[in-house]
Amino acid sequence: MKLSPRSRKWKRIRAIEQNPNCAYCGEAVTLETATFDHVIPKSRGGSNARGNRVLCCKKCNWLKADRTAAEFAVWLLSCSVRARLVAESAG
Numbered sequence: 001m002k003l004s005p006r007s008r009k010w011k012r013i014r015a016i017e018q019n020p021n022c023a024y025c026g027e028a029v030t031l032e033t034a035t036f037d038h039v040i041p042k043s044r045g046g047s048n049a050r051g052n053r054v055l056c057c058k059k060c061n062w063l064k065a066d067r068t069a070a071e072f073a074v075w076l077l078s079c080s081v082r083a084r085l086v087a088e089s090a091g
């Protein structure tokens with residue numbers, strides 16, 4: 001099968017070759033789990049330019065929803081802090 005350099009799959013393959021990890025959680029991504037995320041969501045005025053797109057896993061893309069990357073980072077951090085507090089209070 002010949003992939004067009006303009007196809008979404010081809011772009012994902014190239015992006016995975018350059019960096020095979022999720023931009024947010026750092027987990028390894030595969031062609032099946034990799035998605036492109038808009039750092040600033042299009043719904044918030046972000047563009048489709050290359051600089052506004054990162055490769056991330058489906059889970060992070062789904063969790064991030066329409067947050068900006070900065071908002072998502074803060075949210076992830078608050079989740080891990082909350083998880084640690086719960087673990088400490090339980091232990």
Ligand SMILES: [Zn+2]
Pocket residue numbers: 022023024025026027056057058059060061
């Ligand atoms: Zn991820």
